[in-house]
Amino acid sequence: MERKKVVAGVDIGGTNTIIGFVDRDGNIVMEDRLKTNHYPVFEEYVAALYEKIESNFKKAEADIDLIGIGIGAPMGNINKGTIEYPADLPWKGIMPLSDIMQKHTTLPVIVTNDANAAAVGEMIYGGAKGMRDFVVITLGTGLGSGFVVDGKLVYGHDGFAGEIGHTSIRPGSSNRDCGCGKKGCIETYASATGLKRTLLKVMADSIAPSPLRKLSFEELDAKIIHDAALQGDRIAIEAFEHTGMMLGFKLADVVALTNPEAIFLFGGLALAKDLIFEPTKRYMEENLLYIYRGKVKLLESNLSTQNAAVLGASSLIWSVKEQQ
Amino acid sequence: MERKKVVAGVDIGGTNTIIGFVDRDGNIVMEDRLKTNHYPVFEEYVAALYEKIESNFKKAEADIDLIGIGIGAPMGNINKGTIEYPADLPWKGIMPLSDIMQKHTTLPVIVTNDANAAAVGEMIYGGAKGMRDFVVITLGTGLGSGFVVDGKLVYGHDGFAGEIGHTSIRPGSSNRDCGCGKKGCIETYASATGLKRTLLKVMADSIAPSPLRKLSFEELDAKIIHDAALQGDRIAIEAFEHTGMMLGFKLADVVALTNPEAIFLFGGLALAKDLIFEPTKRYMEENLLYIYRGKVKLLESNLSTQNAAVLGASSLIWSVKEQQ
Numbered sequence: 001m002e003r004k005k006v007v008a009g010v011d012i013g014g015t016n017t018i019i020g021f022v023d024r025d026g027n028i029v030m031e032d033r034l035k036t037n038h039y040p041v042f043e044e045y046v047a048a049l050y051e052k053i054e055s056n057f058k059k060a061e062a063d064i065d066l067i068g069i070g071i072g073a074p075m076g077n078i079n080k081g082t083i084e085y086p087a088d089l090p091w092k093g094i095m096p097l098s099d100i101m102q103k104h105t106t107l108p109v110i111v112t113n114d115a116n117a118a119a120v121g122e123m124i125y126g127g128a129k130g131m132r133d134f135v136v137i138t139l140g141t142g143l144g145s146g147f148v149v150d151g152k153l154v155y156g157h158d159g160f161a162g163e164i165g166h167t168s169i170r171p172g173s174s175n176r177d178c179g180c181g182k183k184g185c186i187e188t189y190a191s192a193t194g195l196k197r198t199l200l201k202v203m204a205d206s207i208a209p210s211p212l213r214k215l216s217f218e219e220l221d222a223k224i225i226h227d228a229a230l231q232g233d234r235i236a237i238e239a240f241e242h243t244g245m246m247l248g249f250k251l252a253d254v255v256a257l258t259n260p261e262a263i264f265l266f267g268g269l270a271l272a273k274d275l276i277f278e279p280t281k282r283y284m285e286e287n288l289l290y291i292y293r294g295k296v297k298l299l300e301s302n303l304s305t306q307n308a309a310v311l312g313a314s315s316l317i318w319s320v321k322e323q324q
Numbered sequence: 325m326e327r328k329k330v331v332a333g334v335d336i337g338g339t340n341t342i343i344g345f346v347d348r349d350g351n352i353v354m355e356d357r358l359k360t361n362h363y364p365v366f367e368e369y370v371a372a373l374y375e376k377i378e379s380n381f382k383k384a385e386a387d388i389d390l391i392g393i394g395i396g397a398p399m400g401n402i403n404k405g406t407i408e409y410p411a412d413l414p415w416k417g418i419m420p421l422s423d424i425m426q427k428h429t430t431l432p433v434i435v436t437n438d439a440n441a442a443a444v445g446e447m448i449y450g451g452a453k454g455m456r457d458f459v460v461i462t463l464g465t466g467l468g469s470g471f472v473v474d475g476k477l478v479y480g481h482d483g484f485a486g487e488i489g490h491t492s493i494r495p496g497s498s499n500r501d502c503g504c505g506k507k508g509c510i511e512t513y514a515s516a517t518g519l520k521r522t523l524l525k526v527m528a529d530s531i532a533p534s535p536l537r538k539l540s541f542e543e544l545d546a547k548i549i550h551d552a553a554l555q556g557d558r559i560a561i562e563a564f565e566h567t568g569m570m571l572g573f574k575l576a577d578v579v580a581l582t583n584p585e586a587i588f589l590f591g592g593l594a595l596a597k598d599l600i601f602e603p604t605k606r607y608m609e610e611n612l613l614y615i616y617r618g619k620v621k622l623l624e625s626n627l628s629t630q631n632a633a634v635l636g637a638s639s640l641i642w643s644v645k646e647q648q
Contacts (some may be wrong), residue, residue: 075615084615133481147581149473149480156473156583157457158619166613167577170494171569180613245495253491257471257581259480289490289504291399291408295482 003065004029008053009314011114012036012073014088019052020307021064022314026125028307029064030056042091043100050104068108068317071097072117072309078316079159081111087179110316112153114138115162117312118266118303119146120153124315126302127264134262135254136301137164137247139269139276142179143187143194147258152323164254165191169246190247192222192268199225199239210235226272240272244279251280252287255296266301266308273300327389328353332377333638335438336360336397338412343376344631345388346638350449352631353388354380366415367424374428392432392641395421396441396633402640403483405435411503434640436477438462439486441636442590442627443470444477448639450626451588458586459578460625461488461571463593463600466503467511467518471582476647488578489515493570514571516546516592523549523563534559550596564596568603575604576611579620590625590632597624 006021006029015037021030034052039045057066075086081098083089101109112120119136122128128136132151138144143165147154154161165187166180175184176197188194200217203210210233212220228236251263269276281298288296303311330345330353339361345354358376363369381390399410405422407413425433436444443460446452452460456475462468467489471478478485489511490504499508500521512518524541527534534557536544552560575587593600605622612620627635 133479145581149478150476152474154473154582157455157585158583158616160615161581161583163580163583163613163615164577167580168573168611171573171607182611182613249492249495253488253577254581256487256491257469257485257578258478259482259485259487261481283495287492287506289487289506291484291487292482 003063005067006064007067007314007317008057008069009310009312010049010053010069010071011309011313012071012076012083012089013309014090017049018310019049019056020310020314021056021060021066022311024318026311028310030060031310032056037090040090042095045091046097046100047104050101054104066107067321068110069101069105070117070313070316071101071109071111072114072313073097073111074113076111076113076116077159078110078112078116078153078155081109083111108317108320110320112313112316113144113162114309114312115144116146116153117316118144118301118308119148119162119312120319121303121308121312121315122264122266122301123148123151124318125311127299128262131261133258133260134264135258135260136264136266137251138267139191139247139265140267141191141193143191145254147260149258153319164250167250167253169249186246186250190243190250190269194246195222195225195239195243195269196220198242199235202235202238202242206235206238208234212236222268222272226275229272229275237275240275241279243269244276244281245283247276248280248283248285249287251284251298255284255288255292259292260296262297262299264299264301266303270300327387329391330388331391331638331641332381332393333634333636334373334377334393334395335633335637336395336400336407336413337633338414341373342634343373343380344634344638345380345384345390346635348642350635352634354384355634356380361414364414366419369415370421370424371428374425378428390431391645392434393425393429394441394637394640395425395433395435396438396637397421397435398437400435400437400440401483402434402436402440402477402479405433407435432641432644434644436637436640437468437486438633438636439468440470440477441640442468442625442632443472443486443636444643445627445632445636445639446588446590446625447472447475448642449635451623452586455585457582457584458588459582459584460588460590461575462591463515463589464591465515465517467515469578473582477643488574491574491577493573510570510574514567514574514593518570519546519549519563519567519593520544522566523559526559526562526566530559530562532558536560546592546596550599553596553599561599564599565603567593568600568605569607571600572604572607572609573611575608575622579608579612579616583616584620586621586623588623588625590627594624
């Protein structure tokens, strides 16, 4: 019997690293994990990661054929195979992840960031199958994006394309502080954290009663605001409306620059469905040049939030193999 | 002797259509023209255009080999070979330019808009030779753009990518009216017309004396404001500063989305050199995420403004031939 071809998809997070062997249909045939923060020395981390991949492969060698390793990491750079100045990982500076991994293996290794991986994952396993031009927006703690143009992920000259989360909503500096050091970045509005910040703003401006007034900023999260909005809480609904306004405004820019067939929303905030999709779509259309109106689909991601990072990371290898 | 390969580059404007035969090095070996507005029936216009190309080719047939026809037109759509709802041409609706032209000839015909043509022209003949990722911004009456990603022009799903001129500078509708029907589009600020509008705003806010106060809005143009700024006119200098602020702000978005190696400024307003480049660069850098700072070149176009439209249109054919 022919052995099943699989890719190792690796999702590097600040606490855990998740490893999955994924087949061409997006089935995860093996999953394992590693404590990222147990390895303060980067070389030792990579050795341990490779050891995990190899030991799992050895167990299943009779059945599977491992064809490559796709890795998603914050500030992962696809051109250089590096992780560069990540805020939430235990290592500092520029880590040559791909080069170090290639000391252990001759398999192809591809490194990129989470949002780029999500975009390729959507193309290989998800709702963007067969699409040539689309964008994936990840709405989590921050806002990430991955652009696919003519069937290929846009890397950019330095490998850092797609950082739409750090474009500003207006000129001038009277806006919200962003963790990146700038002000007014769209991710300070359109993200789980942005929704909380907007909720406080709405609460400050409004006199409407709301059970959310009993919760501190730190107690609040997107899920609580979502549940309140479903109960008809006017402040929560207004916070979603404002979040959609900001996101829709920016997505109109995305359309004007790259004219995609569809924009996929992915991640925690996208789970609020109509509460976020309806205002986002409405404000996007309002800001579109007439030639684009009514033409660009705003869709939910087809990747489950739970496995998306591993699926996305693994998809990079399939994508490259199929373009060869 | 081998005949020299040339492409027919066609620039369709509201009054004149300019036709040039262009060799691979960007030399225009023949130039002719046609009155666009003498042909209210589109089919008759295309027949006359083809006749011009053919008669010029016949004259030089012993020396040249015509390998294709590249056409730049307002609202030219590269996917469909159409001109769609142009504001400044004598015909209405959707004109299937490529299809009608192909009734006259078996040569390849490519249609696109002026800014996309300028981008490909920069890559084939100009300063972007050898670059894989760059953007050309055309600053004329309006603001156009063409994006090149991984060596290829970005068309988008509907063939209308690159309309950055109609992205807005901030959410909400308290901004300048744009000819497209929206408000606050960047081309109402960063263009020759935008500069005039900004000059009036600065003049209204300031009490500084200026000879420009003697001129009406209709008498003013970018050249007059440019000359005044060179003479030290404070109002003119402030208008350029503000124009650069708006343009730099938007270019930071361009960098975050596509991470280009360089951005080329092209067209009348770019001729103001430092007056526009210096503030644009400064505000672009100020709005960039740290990973991009100091890395993206802001360059003058290498194509002469006079011939750029014909060169750009012709370059489409070389570009496609060389990717085959």
